[in-house]
Structures are given as structure tokens and as C-alpha cells.
Amino acid sequence: MKLVATTIQDLFADSVYQFLEQGTLVFSDIRRILDQQFNRLSELGKYIMYWLVLNRECNSVVTLTSHIIPGRSPRLGRRLILEALELLQRRLFIY
Numbered sequence: 001m002k003l004v005a006t007t008i009q010d011l012f013a014d015s016v017y018q019f020l021e022q023g024t025l026v027f028s029d030i031r032r033i034l035d036q037q038f039n040r041l042s043e044l045g046k047y048i049m050y051w052l053v054l055n056r057e058c059n060s061v062v063t064l065t066s067h068i069i070p071g072r073s074p075r076l077g078r079r080l081i082l083e084a085l086e087l088l089q090r091r092l093f094i095y
Contacts, residue, residue: 037091044068045084049093061085 012018038046051058051068058064065077088094
């Protein structure tokens, strides 16, 4: 966030509108940081991220559990999914 705020201040005279008009929201240092954070995720965390991108209408842990971890105990699957989602939220990948 600080990188984006500094860029908006320095390059766009504090105009968020002008920044958004450029159409490039992820660039240089921000892209590098996001790549580093993504690469630190567990395989399950990465898989959830990919799955959520492809299934944007999904808003249920039950749906995630049934699609992401088929064949596992639903209770274990939900726990693992919840833990992974909590980590993704803490790292600001999802909200």
C-alpha cells in the first residue's frame, strides 16, 4: 500500500483518478512483492487462489471444500480451507 501511495503522490500529484486511468495497477516493486508473497504460499493456498480466480461466483467454504479437496474428510477439508483462507486474508490476497 505504501508503494502505491508514494507512486500516486510522486507521479500523479495525489490524484488516484489519474493513477487508475493509466490502467496498470500492479507494477515494478509491487509486482515483485506480490510475486514473493504468492510464492511463499502453500500449495493449497496457491490452488485456492487459482480456483477463486476461475470460480468468482463461489462464496462458500462448503463449495471450496467439495471442489478443492475431494475424497478427504469434509471436517478436515473445511478446517484446511479455513486456515488457508485466513492466511490469504492476512496477506491481503483476498478480503
